[in-house]
């Protein structure tokens with residue numbers, strides 16, 4: 001069981017309670033219903049793959065628990081409520097940044113779109129990734145790409161909120177539901193699969209795609225019981241933070257060919273990309289390698305050329 005995931009989920013549960021108090025479900029639902037039309041995330045991936053290209057979900061994240069701050073400055077042009085704050089969950093060491101790179105979601109989204117990304121992934125978690133809902137809105141407004149709300153979803157409210165802020169896809173991390181189920185305090189409520197099926201159905205009813213993410217074979221067995229074609233294999237071990245592309249290679253053979261496998265985390269070099277493509281893995285979720293580059297879009301083009 002991963003300590004970091006436990007910590008994130010415990011903070012997330014509190015955040016959801018606060019969000020529901022600040023804006024009741026009926027209000028967020030009406031915002032979701034009047035949000036901009038959905039952009040088809042799944043079709044955007046399929047189109048790239050059908051054209052023989054890598055389908056790249058290009059991530060916008062300022063920081064992460066494993067790496068601290070990735071892009072050090074916040075552009076004044078994109079100033080938001082959290083622009084000058086560091087996330088309290090990052091240690092003092094992690095909050096030190098030697099990067100002079102500007103974090104401007106608008107510029108990053110624009111360069112990703114110009115250099116061949118299929119979709120965007122925008123971190124909206126504040127405490128652990130220095131993300132925000134505003135960053136997602138800014139990034140989406142800067143291009144025509146479909147956008148994944150990258151967050152830790154445990155409740156219906158967050159899915160409706162995702163649509164309300166313009167998201168086209170949501171993430172369901174199987175480990176998050178399994179942890180919940182195994183937690184000592186948890187004595188009631190649906191089992192992980194029932195809850196994930198319910199959340200998937202809600203996302204689909206709002207027109208959004210669902211990316212279901214797994215780290216191992218047990219989680220994959222649950223994920224394959226959902227209807228979504230998008231199966232993310234996260235190569236990051238959440239206990240050690242190490243990444244190994246073997247995780248993708250080992251789970252691959254258990255996934256029916258009609259699903260789209262997305263390899264996530266630790267894709268850094270053209271050799272990593274070639275290895276995946278040799279195994280018919282054609283969809284990628286990449287963050288750090290792009291965030292550390294002067295021009296994230298140029299880096300995307302170089303990595304996948």
Ligand SMILES: O=C(O)c1ccccc1NCC(=O)[C@H](O)[C@H](O)COP(=O)(O)O
Pocket residue numbers: 004005059061064065066067234236238241264265266267285286287288289
């Ligand atoms: O990145 C972390 O430190 C992390 C810690 C706990 C839960 C999730 C975490 N990462 C989220 C991701 O899955 C990555 O942002 C994504 O796959 C991109 O990975 P990378 O290209 O290695 O930045």
